[in-house]
Amino acid sequence: MSFVPCTEGHPAMSRYVRLDLGARELARADLLAALGELGLQTEVAEIPGGLMLEGNFECAGEPVDLRLPAGALAAVADFGLRAEGSTFVLVCGEHDRALLGERLVAPLGRALAAARVRAAATAAGLDVDTTQAADGTLRLRVRAPA
Numbered sequence: 001m002s003f004v005p006c007t008e009g010h011p012a013m014s015r016y017v018r019l020d021l022g023a024r025e026l027a028r029a030d031l032l033a034a035l036g037e038l039g040l041q042t043e044v045a046e047i048p049g050g051l052m053l054e055g056n057f058e059c060a061g062e063p064v065d066l067r068l069p070a071g072a073l074a075a076v077a078d079f080g081l082r083a084e085g086s087t088f089v090l091v092c093g094e095h096d097r098a099l100l101g102e103r104l105v106a107p108l109g110r111a112l113a114a115a116r117v118r119a120a121a122t123a124a125g126l127d128v129d130t131t132q133a134a135d136g137t138l139r140l141r142v143r144a145p146a
Contacts, residue, residue, distance in 0.1 A: 026087070031066070034115055051064050062082075064091050066081040075092065090104065114130070126145070
């Protein structure tokens with residue numbers, strides 16, 4: 001995962017965080033489910049890029065597919081996710097970059113990985129037991145059905 005500056009029409013006005021989740025396709029439904037697991041309410045565009053960030057002077061006018069309000073995860077401005085091939089790009093203001101990198105990007109990657117393990121196990125007819133340790137570590141145990 002890396003931070004990449006915007007170059008589309010207004011360089012250095014907004015920043016992107018790439019959620020590099022591998023070559024596998026990431027369905028919007030899977031992303032929405034992972035955001036839901038993190039307790040985030042998301043506004044969904046009916047068409048690709050159909051929502052615009054309200055934001056501030058740094059992020060105004062950026063198109064996104066999923067939008068989250070200012071205040072979510074303590075972000076100063078609204079932010080969103082935009083589909084880019086099989087990758088989603090987080091569109092946010094520079095001032096929220098570090099905060100969202102910590103509070104959204106890493107937990108979202110973990111939630112998506114866990115969802116993929118659960119989906120693969122279910123498709124194979126296996127059960128998944130999930131436990132979370134006191135330190136926050138998520139453990140998935142895949143086993144044959146009882």
